[in-house]
Amino acid sequence: MTPARTTPILELMDLHAAYGGIEVLRGVDLVVPRGSVVALLGPNGAGKTTLLRAVSGHLRPTSGHVHLAGTHVNGASAEKLARAGLCTIPEGRATFPGLTVLENLRLVTYASVAGRDEVLERAFARFPRLAERRGQLAGTLSGGEQRMLAMARALGADPALLLLDEPSMGLAPLVVDELYEVIAQLSASGVAVLVVEQFAGRALGVAEYAAVMRGGRVVAMGEPADVQDELPGLYLGRGLERGTG
Amino acid sequence: MSALLGYTVLGLVMGAGYAVAASGLVLTYTTSRVFNVAHGAIGMVMAFCYWELSAGGLVPGGLPAWAAVLLVVGVIAPAFGLAVERIMMRRLTESPAGVSLVVTVGLLVALIGLAQTLWPPTARPVEPFFGAGGVRLGGVLVTYHDLLTIGVSLAVAAGLYLLLGRTRTGIAMRAVAVDRDLLALHGGRPRLLSSLSWAVGAALAALAGILLTPIVQLDYYELTLLVVAAYAAAVLGRLRSLPLTFAGAVVLGLLQSYAAGLRAAIPTLFLFAVLVFLPQVRLRSGGIRGIAAVPVPGPRRVAAAGLALVAAVGLASLLLPTVQVSRLALGLVYATVMLSLVLLTGYGGHVSLAQFTFVGVGAVTVAKLGGSPGWPSPLALLAGAAVAAAVGALVALPVLRLTGLYLALATLAFGQLMDKVVFQTAFGLGESLPVPRPREFAGEGAYAVFVAAVFVVMAAGLLALRRGRIGRMLVAMRDSPAACATLGLNQRGLRIGLFAASAGMAGLAGGLFGGLRGTIGAADFQVFKSLPLLLLAVVGGVTSVTGALLGGLVLMLLPILQSEVPALGGLVFLLVGIGAVSLGRDPGGAASHLFRAGRWARSLVVRPPAGPVEDSTDAPDSRVETEGMSLRATP
Missing domain, CATH: 3.40.50.300 (P-loop containing nucleotide triphosphate hydrolases)
Structure with missing residues (x-):
């Protein structure tokens, strides 16, 4: 159709x-x-x-x-x-606090036609701060950084x-x-x-x-x-x- | 030197087995937030399955060991895990964590019953893999089975590490426990992931059960309790860290091997120590919370209902044969024990997995005092309650910091410790103690009325407590400890008092129990007896006195039904299972249905039907076909 x-x-x-x-x-x-x-x-x-x-x-x-x-x-x-x-980003932090930034982004690939590397590339190009903190647990990021991580899903998922x-x-x-x-x-x-x-x-x-x-x-x-x-x-x-x- | 080496090898092998079991426990907990108390029971049933396939009569000649292992670990156990997740656990993700704990207790009870029905007690020797062969290592024979066990545990460790840390599925499994909805928004499939984790968890339980069977032999309880060791290891890893869990398992195995004399008590001591001394993370799970309030009747209705109950029991004692009357009395004794759970769990929000231990303390006290002059029986009953209360307060002291699941585990460890150490000593080996009844109530009928009266008095006291200031404080503390702290409530004292009062009530019931039985033995107060008690208390309705009465009567009826109508045996387990599952829908238990029916009858007004609210993540498959659908302009 x-x-x-x-x-x-x-x-x-x-x-x-x-x-x-x-x-x-x-x-x-x-x-x-x-x-x-x-x-x-x-x-x-x-x-x-x-x-x-x-x-x-x-x-x-x-x-x-x-x-x-x-x-x-x-x-x-x-x-x-x-x-x-369809990409939905709910209110609040909208990330998994117990997973690292990389792991959070890995989950983006479920809904994405892009591969893992592509998702990372787009996220880090837009939010270099996330690249610096890639190994950090999402729960330890600041509120703004967590929101960026959530938005990175919209970038990676090609909605x-x-x-x-x-x-x-x-x-x-x-x-x-x-x-x-x-x-x-x-x-x-x-x-x-x-x-x-x-x-x-x-x-x-x-x-x-x-x-x-x-x-x-x-x-x-x-x-x-x-x-x-x-x-x-x-x-x-x-x-x-x-x-x- | 070689003896030390020998013990070390044995300890490492035990530790490896524990590690396999513990890792399965951690996996299901991380993914579903359900702490599976029945993990060991699953391993036990699967070990029996393995025996049935390899040495039992099911397959003529028996399957070769490797084929049986493959079939059990690769097919039967995962299928069982899937079924459990599908039938019992799926609806529990949103329900209070205490309820899910009780549901897995229900699973444990049902599995032990199932195993005893399918495989009646008889000697079932299980050969180690590869027979007795092995390699000599510094004068110590290390069997191939030992090497296999250690090898398997290393493989499991590596496999889980890679799965959870490196694969997308593993990452999603860790994510699903935190926020199912958010994972669904990512496009992950929460249901598939939970199913997967239960399948893998059950397979690991089966593997551990099969590997450890040659060491501990096929035994319903030993294998089920192996999991206390797994709990201990898993709790050291805070139910999260797999490396720490493995380390804990190995240390535990070594300790148990070196301190052979204390072998049975080591896992529980270790668990208790870990729980008390490790800095705690806040666990979301454990307390029974968010339970809709059930009505607290006023004094007049309590008095009327109490008199009616005593009168009914009196009438029954005149009309029914003696056997039935003492059964009725037993049901009332159980109901009295459950009253103590209404206080502790229903009002206080703490789950105790060892309430029958306090019953034992009370009974032993009455038995010891009963023989000596100067202790008329009613006074001995009160003394039993006092001793149990003191023990309860003592237990409460070290575990004050613990909440929820950890507290429940600590009570389990305590009960196990009392069972293995104190009661064994108190009773001597295999001995039993006579327990006197109050002289005035020596007859069966009179004793039943006496028990009913005690139940009514305690219930009335409990309800008065609930209506008053302390009741409000307890419920407030259950619902929001933080808010209570800001109000300046002395929670520490209140909690110790709560434990002591609850233990005292159970101790009093213990004296009644002993008097009813006439003689008591160590086997009467095994920690396993506490589990059906808690289960039926919660199924009956742990927030109400009516629920305690219902639960007590059902607990008395279950074994009778099973022994008198063997055909119903399976049905009984099914009922327990259904009761447990229905908890997920209505944590108020059966009693809340009764209250609702009563209200409905009284008002004769049909309640408006609840509007349909469905969470389509967990709803049946959608009617809408979205397969292959794409919103994207360029696919």
């Missing part, structure tokens, strides 16, 4: 997902076009992370559809999706779609700049990126589109400039009808 170039890389239709009896996603509609960067914004508890879990295969949606490159993938396992070219959860959380501004450079670089090489951020500024700088979630739904989507103007109202709850059901 060769989907047309115009098929979006990710399309969510009326997606619902729940933890136990608590419904968190209440009908999400979202499109990520091929090769584009989409920023997903929204206040605490809007369902952003849950959305990523539902797409990455860790949480089975209760209803609705997840289409990746035109294929219906509800309920596919996370490892199959990862091998098919078609990269899901990033709060890449800037808790990091020094310089490191955040570096990470967003990588996002821009990946985007330039044709990787589509869906980046979740609670604080909008940095993400809107690289995004071509922005979507805002609140209460388990996408309540606004558009060009970053348009969304930015509406953001305070969307975050604070003004200027918007709260849907029912």
